[in-house]
Amino acid sequence: MPKADDFDEFYATTSRRLVGQLFAMTGDLNEAEDAVQEAYIRAWQRWPRIQGYHDREAWIRTVAYRISVNAWSKARNRLTAHHRASRHAEQPEISPDLLALVSALRKIPEPQRRVIVLHHLVGLSIEEIGAETGAPAGTVKARLARGRKALAPLVSDFDDPPSSRTHLTGQTRETIAHA
Amino acid sequence: MPDSLRTQLSGLAGYASSNARLDTPVALRQRGTRRARRRRGGAALLGVGVAAAVGVSTGIAHPSVPGPGTARAPASSASPAQLTAYQTTVLKKAHVTKAEVAALAKSGFTTDQISALAATTAQLTQQDKKALTIARTAAGYLARYCTPAERTALLGEGLKSTQIAALAKAHLSAAQLAALARG
DSSP: OOOHHHHHHHHHHHHHHHHHHHHHHHSOHHHHHHHHHHHHHHHHHTHHHHTTOSOHHHHHHHHHHHHHHSHHHHHHHHHHHHHHHHHSOOOOOOOHHHHHHHHHHHHSOHHHHHHHIIIIIIOOOHHHHHHHHTOOHHHHHHHHHHHHHHHHHHTTOOOSOGGGOSSOOHHHHHHHHHO | OOHHHHHHHHHHHHHHHHHOOOOOHHHHHHHHHHHHHHHHHHHHHHHHHHHHHHHHHHTOOOTTSOOHHHHTOOOOTTSTTSOOHHHHHHHHHTTOOHHHHHHHHHHTOOHHHHHHHHHHHHHHHOOOHHHHHHHHHHTTHHHHHOOHHHHHHHHHTTOOHHHHHHHHHHOOOHHHHHHHHHO
16 A cells, blocks of 8 residues: 555645646646646556656656646546636636736747746756656757747737836846847 | 746746645545546456356356356346447447357456457457557557467457457446346
C-alpha cells in the first residue's frame, strides 16, 4: 500500500504551483485544474514508483500537460470544467494585464508557449527543458526565440489606458523580443 | 532572461494558484483507487464471463472454464442474464457460430486470451478498424496470456479477427451466457 501521507504532502506543496504553470501553458484555469488533478490521480496509481523519482513535480507537470493537449482529454476536460464552473461560484476577476497576457499566450503555438513557461516561469535551463519535453536543445532554443518573437507584438495589443500597463511598456516589449 | 516576462508570468501563475479550486488529496486518492479497482474488476469479470460463456453456450466442459456457479444464474426478464442489444449486434455482425465458440472452449481460452488474440490478429491484418480498437484496448495481454501454440490453434479454427474481436468486445457475462445456453 503506497504511503498516503507522502502523497498528501507532495500534493499540498506542489499542486497550486503546478496549476499556475499549467494555466500559463493552457490559458484556461478550469482545464489546468482538471489536468493537474488527473495527473495526481495517475501519480497516486503509480505512487510507489513515482515516489522515488528525483523530480516528481516534473512528472506531474509533463503528464498534466499531455492530458491538456490530448484532443480527447481536452474535450472531456472541457465538459468537466464546464460542469465544475457551473457548480462553483464565479472566479475572481482577472486583471486586464493578466487577461492580455493570457490572450497573447494563447495566440502562440503550444510548443512555444510550453518552453516559454518552462524557461521563464519554472526557471528551467535549455537542457532541462529538452529533457522534460523530449526535444533537442536546438529545438528548444528555436521555440523559445520564436515564441518570444511571436509574443512581443501580441502583448502590445492593449486596450486599457497606458497608466495601467505597468508591465507592458515599450521597453518591456523590447526586452521580451530580444531576450 | 527578461525579468518583466518572468514577473508577468509569475503574476499569471499566482492568480491561478490562489484561485484554483482543487479537490483534497484524499478525494484524489480515492478516485485513483476506485478507478484501479474498477479496471481490475472489469478485467476479471470479462475473463470469467467469456470463459463461462464459451463453456456454457457450447455445452462443452473444460477444466479452465468456470461453469457451475455462474451457470445457475436466474434468467428472468429483468435479470442481467439477457443480452443487451449491443452485445447481440456485435456477435451477430461478426457471425460468430457455436462451432467457432466451441473451438475456443476446447482450446481453453480465457477472455484475456481472446482479447489478446483480437489484438494480434487486428494488428497483423490492419484491416478492421473496430478490431484494431479492441486491439489497442487489449494491448499487453497477449504477451502475458497467449502462447504461440494457442494462437496457432485458434487461428487454425478459421476465426476471423473480426469474430475474435466481437467475442472480446461483447463482454458477455456468465449469467448472460448461462441464459443463452438454456435457450
